[in-house]
Amino acid sequence: MSSTLAPSQSIADLLTQTAERHGERVAMRHPSAEGWREVTYAELAETVERLALGLIGLGVQVGERVAILAKTRAEWTYADLAVTAAGAVVVPIYPTNSVEECEWVLRDSEATTIICEDEQQLAKVRALRAPSLLRVVTIEPVAGELDVQELIARGRDGDAAELRGRAAAITVEDPYTFIYTSGTTGPPKGCVLSHGNFRAVLDTVREHDVLSRSDDVTYLYLPLAHALALIMQLASIQAGGVLAYSAGDTSALLAELAEVAPTFLPSVPRIFEKVYAAVTRELGPMTLRDATNIGGAVEELRRSGSAVPAELLSVYEQLDERLFSRVRAAFGGRLRVAVTGAAPIAPEILSFLWACGVPVMEGYGMTETASAISIGTIEAHRFGTVGRPLPGVDVRIAADGEILVRGANVFGGYHNDADTSFGSVEDGWLHTGDLGALDADGFLSITGRKKDIIITAGGKNIAPANLENDLKRSPWISHAVMLGDRRPYPVVIVTLDEEAFGPWAQERGLPRDAVALARHPEVKRLIGGELEAANRKYAQVEQAKRFVILDHELSQEAGELTPTLKVKRDVVARRYAAEIGALYAS
Numbered sequence: 001m002s003s004t005l006a007p008s009q010s011i012a013d014l015l016t017q018t019a020e021r022h023g024e025r026v027a028m029r030h031p032s033a034e035g036w037r038e039v040t041y042a043e044l045a046e047t048v049e050r051l052a053l054g055l056i057g058l059g060v061q062v063g064e065r066v067a068i069l070a071k072t073r074a075e076w077t078y079a080d081l082a083v084t085a086a087g088a089v090v091v092p093i094y095p096t097n098s099v100e101e102c103e104w105v106l107r108d109s110e111a112t113t114i115i116c117e118d119e120q121q122l123a124k125v126r127a128l129r130a131p132s133l134l135r136v137v138t139i140e141p142v143a144g145e146l147d148v149q150e151l152i153a154r155g156r157d158g159d160a161a162e163l164r165g166r167a168a169a170i171t172v173e174d175p176y177t178f179i180y181t182s183g184t185t186g187p188p189k190g191c192v193l194s195h196g197n198f199r200a201v202l203d204t205v206r207e208h209d210v211l212s213r214s215d216d217v218t219y220l221y222l223p224l225a226h227a228l229a230l231i232m233q234l235a236s237i238q239a240g241g242v243l244a245y246s247a248g249d250t251s252a253l254l255a256e257l258a259e260v261a262p263t264f265l266p267s268v269p270r271i272f273e274k275v276y277a278a279v280t281r282e283l284g285p286m287t288l289r290d291a292t293n294i295g296g297a298v299e300e301l302r303r304s305g306s307a308v309p310a311e312l313l314s315v316y317e318q319l320d321e322r323l324f325s326r327v328r329a330a331f332g333g334r335l336r337v338a339v340t341g342a343a344p345i346a347p348e349i350l351s352f353l354w355a356c357g358v359p360v361m362e363g364y365g366m367t368e369t370a371s372a373i374s375i376g377t378i379e380a381h382r383f384g385t386v387g388r389p390l391p392g393v394d395v396r397i398a399a400d401g402e403i404l405v406r407g408a409n410v411f412g413g414y415h416n417d418a419d420t421s422f423g424s425v426e427d428g429w430l431h432t433g434d435l436g437a438l439d440a441d442g443f444l445s446i447t448g449r450k451k452d453i454i455i456t457a458g459g460k461n462i463a464p465a466n467l468e469n470d471l472k473r474s475p476w477i478s479h480a481v482m483l484g485d486r487r488p489y490p491v492v493i494v495t496l497d498e499e500a501f502g503p504w505a506q507e508r509g510l511p512r513d514a515v516a517l518a519r520h521p522e523v524k525r526l527i528g529g530e531l532e533a534a535n536r537k538y539a540q541v542e543q544a545k546r547f548v549i550l551d552h553e554l555s556q557e558a559g560e561l562t563p564t565l566k567v568k569r570d571v572v573a574r575r576y577a578a579e580i581g582a583l584y585a586s
Contacts, residue, residue: 010170010195012085014202014237019045022214022240029217029260030074030245039074041240051082053158054151058113058135062087062166065109065178069093069102069125070117071248072224075139075148077233079115080224087166088113090177091190092225094563095121096556101188103128105180108190108416115139115148172196178415179227179367190415193227197370200408201231202238204390210375211235212264216336219262221246221253223563227371228341232266254330261332268564269345272338272360274499275330276349277475279323281500288352291319295355303378327356337378339363341371342564344446346469347384354383362386364446368430369393370409374444385443395444396429402450403436404429435463452569454485460541462490464569467544470534475500476526479554481572482544483580491583492547493576494527495554518551546583550576 018027023042030037039047060066066083068090070076083090091109093102095117102124106114110132116122118140125136138147176195180188205211212218212235220236220243222229236243244260246253253271280288298316301308308316328335338360345362353360363375364386373395376387389395393407410430424431435447448463455461464482471480471492478497484490498514501523505512510520517523527549535543554560559571573580 009172009199010084010167010174011176011198011234012081012087012167012170012195014234015041015045015048015081015085016167018237018240025240026242027237028074028077028243028245031247036244044078047078047152048081048085049160049163050152050155050158051078051148052085052163053155053160054153055082055086055088055113055155056162056166057154057158058137058146058151060086060088060113060135062169063089063174064113065089065091065111067091067093067106067109067111067114068116068225069095069097069114069121070139071095072220072222072229073117073139073245073248075117076224077243078148079139080230080233084176085163085167087170089175092177092179092230094223094225096223096563097124099124099127103130104187105190106130106133108180109178113137118142170195172199177230179225179230181367189417191227191367191411192413192415193367193370193411197409197411198231198234200392201370201372201390202234204392205235205372206238208391210377210390211339212239212241213336214240216241216264217244217260217262217334218242218264218266219244219246219257219260219332220266221248221250221256222266222268226342226564227367228266228268228365228564231371232339236264257330257332259332261334263334263336265331265335265338267338267340268342269340269349270565272340272345272349272353273472275327276352276473277497277500279327279330280352281475283323291323292348292352292355294319295324295357296351299354299357324356327353327358331358335359337361339375341365343566344465344469346473348473350383364434364444366430366432368411368432369405369407370411372409373405373432376443382439382441382443385439385445387444388442389444395438397436397438398431400450401435401437401447403432403434403444403446405432406430454482454490456484456487456489456541462542464490467492467534467538467542470537471530474530474534476504476530479567481554481567481569483569483573484544487584489541489545490543491580492531492544493550493572493579494547495550495552496523496527498553515551518549523549548576548579548583550579 019041025041026038027041027044028039066088068079080090091111093105107130112132113135115137116125119142122142138145141147172195174195175192176198177193178190180190218236218241224230246256294316298308335358340360341363350360359378361376361381365372372390373393374387374389396404398404406428433450437445448465453461454464468480468482471477476497477494479495481493482490501517502512531547560568
């Protein structure tokens with residue numbers, strides 16, 4: 001890890017510097033019993049300082065690991081910044097994790113303290129065994145437990161000189177956080193990420209005007225235990241923007257977007273896929289293609305400063321009134337730009353949203369790179385790619401197609417793990433495990449994961465993500481998982497979009513029960529038609545020959561999805577081995 005950054009440029013300095021410049025500016029908006037509450041940067045800095053002093057008074061030492069087990073909320077940010085200011089190391093844990101998963105992270109990280117959200121999360125902590133764990137703090141008041149507000153109150157009498165000394169002593173080589181990869185295979189591994197790793201990304205996005213700006217309202221619903229949400233939080237604080245926190249109900253995301261009206265939206269593909277499916281459900285393929293072409297042409301002309309021909313403008317305005325404006329309104333009506341990452345998204349969806357005036361830029365990164373490797377921008381994007389590498393990040397493609405990355409953002413290794421297969425760093429180059437290509441203009445494309453490649457019995461290598469993405473563009477399909485390694489041909493496991501199927505089933509007098517729908521011949525014919533249409537883009541050997549419809553959604557609780565909604569392919573393959581076997585047996 002390079003130490004070209006000065007020691008004072010740690011993550012602990014971010015809030016202090018912004019509060020000095022913009023103390024009266026609103027830093028965050030979060031839901032409360034009285035409605036949306038606003039917190040200024042001066043108030044945020046004071047709260048974080050007192051919480052940090054409270055942690056020091058509790059006995060938290062420099063370098064100790066402090067876990068946070070909570071959903072994304074203002075107190076998560078308070079805790080993150082306070083732990084960092086006290087010279088300790090943040091260990092995020094997904095609130096959806098099981099007792100066993102929480103125990104693994106706490107034992108592996110040797111965390112001495114945990115800040116957990118409420119009685120539900122506290123029950124997990126009480127049920128596990130972690131010898132290093134000495135202290136428990138809750139966010140919501142729980143009888144008999146120390147809570148965050150009490151700790152903040154204790155911090156009023158803390159030693160401010162001790163806190164300043166700890167913050168000043170942090171160097172760029174010091175660990176800022178251990179982020180445990182949610183993992184699509186095997187137990188999570190703790191990525192040790194330094195202050196310098198994150199500052200390298202933050203300095204780059206500030207210098208090149210990427211991500212949040214000072215006048216942005218960023219809607220944050222992604223789990224802060226994930227590196228993508230974490231860098232978005234830090235970028236907003238660095239810029240002096242506003243963080244607007246979700247209330248935590250994912251079913252209310254679209255309603256909250258309309259209420260918050262963000263200008264910047266970091267997200268995973270699912271929210272864009274759902275909006276696309278909902279608004280295009282009644283559009284025929286020709287109408288959709290024409291709308292995308294017309295809206296895209298107008299957007300390009302406007303952004304280049306060129307006049308829009310009157311005839312084109314007239315057609316556009318008609319489409320805008322009945323279609324494009326609805327899409328913009330779904331995101332609150334003020335969206336400057338959105339960023340999508342953590343999983344692939346179909347370029348057709350991005351092109352359509354661009355045509356509607358909702359620019360969604362795809363980015364690529366890993367926990368091991370402090371979340372960022374490349375990103376598309378409004379000025380320089382190419383749908384179907386994940387943009388160009390960030391300045392200061394070197395990318396090259398190995399002989400076998402694997403993407404290799406080098407830069408100050410690359411982590412130093414895994415905690416307690418000498419595994420050198422995935423994520424190994426050799427001669428400064430991180431082996432990402434992803435397959436990709438760089439075009440002549442420097443745009444990076446992701447073509448698949450090395451471990452996800454299907455090798456059929458005939459020896460054909462197939463990247464499943466392409467067909468899966470095409471199927472997920474269907475308004476009827478929520479998830480599609482292509483399998484078939486060492487088999488004669490690929491098959492697909494499909495889950496139904498219940499929101500779409502409700503009205504469809506009602507119109508036809510069909511049962512709306514998910515179990516009955518999954519088995520109904522009309523539904524099977526409908527999904528079969530979607531698969532047939534998707535297959536046409538591929539050579540015969542790459543086509544999925546058969547499919548099975550599950551009578552339920554894939555879920556995090558069942559271990560089938562990561563917290564960022566990526567499919568755990570090996571879990572799905574094991575859990576539905578009987579259904580997959582039946583496809584080949586029949």
